[in-house]
């Protein structure tokens with residue numbers, strides 16, 4: 452069943468520009484908070500998906516980038532994109548789990564992870580990836596966060612069921628410090644970043660409605676996506692993805 456669901460996810464997302472909310476402006480804005488960017492040589496992009504942010508990282512730096520994901524189908528697209536942009540010498544892909552990354556300690560000047568750290572949890576990711584960074588290296592992640600003090604029960608229930616680590620930005624920043632980093636900055640994603648992710652999905656879901664499926668993994672995957680879209684439609688003023696930039 453798990454295998455079938457993974458296949459559904461791959462088929463649904465592999466032709467999409469992105470597998471999570473984001474845009475070029477946000478990636479660039481976060482990069483600009485990294486001091487000494489011109490001296491960054493080694494970047495690790497964790498949970499890279501089909502590599503939208505990987506290409507931006509290559510365009511805005513002179514670094515070598517290792518793009519890691521669990522799904523080889525996504526990594527094939529990253530390779531195609533890298534070749535199209537002529538970055539094949541600077542972008543390497545590696546199929547690996549973010550929980551067991553096959554790299555030496557003190558390897559990277561910059562670790563990047565857009566919309567993916569939730570797969571292992573914010574605190575866990577911050578702690579485990581710390582050792583892979585060189586001293587003074589930077590970690591940049593985007594993470595779903597509350598942006599208001601009060602929020603409706605329905606929304607709280609949704610997130611507690613889906614990602615209980617969702618929290619206020621101030622608490623996330625405290626966690627950054629507790630994990631041994633210096634907080635450098637944070638900012639929320641603009642609406643366009645969510646549109647980049649959701650607009651293609653809405654079209655894809657509409658296409659499925661024409662041919663109702665009896666395939667259970669597909670149906671439950673679509674149901675989850677629709678619930679997520681409804682939450683965003685009703686309550687987007689209460690939460691957002693936030694970029695957290697921190698230094699070891």
Ligand SMILES: C[S@@+](CC[C@H](N)C(=O)[O-])C[C@H]1O[C@@H](n2cnc3c(N)ncnc32)[C@H](O)[C@@H]1O
Nearest residue numbers: 469470471498499500520521548549565567570
């Ligand atoms: C929400 S998507 C974000 C993708 C991309 N960074 C973006 O913003 O478009 C999360 C990505 O993490 C990958 N992923 C999930 N669990 C993983 C794991 N344990 N190790 C490595 N990658 C994982 C998924 O395959 C997916 O590509």
